[in-house]
Amino acid sequence: MSEDKSTKAVALRYMASFATGDPDQVAANVTEDFVNTQTGALGKGCETREVYRGRLKGFLGSFVGLKYEPVDVIENGGKVAITYRMRAESDGHPIDIPGVMVVEVRDGLVAGRQDYWDGLTFLQQTKQA
Template sequence: MAEGNTPKDVAVRYIESFASGDPETVAANVTEDFVNNQSGALGKGCETRAVYRERLKGFLGAFEGLQYEVKDVIEDGNKVAITYQMRANSDGHSIDIPGVMVIDVRDGLVAERQDYWDGLTFLQQTKQA
């Protein structure tokens, strides 16, 4: 696999693309048949790039200045696990939430992701719990 296009590179590039705030930029990193699994109690998964792109509009709009700080990356074949710290402003509240994504890479794009994040911390930081 060419340098810059290893599964690790693809996964990190995908996570970093959220800082663009642009649904098209983020969606360009996933396959047409992308599967987005959300393990957080507050998350909702979806399938296909087209549906994901539409969902991203609301997600990115709700998290001003969204950035994922990559902490640790573990690569095993086409599967990559990344621990992260998600930071943004949501409805006037600063949020700082830990999480883990497990990403499957196929043909240089993200084919599936499993996102594990702390919904209770989100609710506490946004004064909803």
């Protein structure tokens, strides 16, 4: 059976790859010229697969049991908007952060990601605010 390369399927596979905790598996879902845009005040964007892969190690290492759980998925051409719940444990604190990710798909890979999430919720749940 061949892998589903629809925009929605590619975006959902990308989100699910975070649960592996493996930067290589997450980065395997993105294009060489991938653009990661983080809109949260605590987030930092980056460009290219290699830079992204390097930053993933620290990000994935700071969360135990990280999982993005899709809530709603809206597909429009080569883009998908996914509302989600990001659940994990950070420094012994359970976190549950709602967000929206807009994913652009090109040639069966994620070419761009815009992630909208609330940094204050994260700080409150980890007792930093």
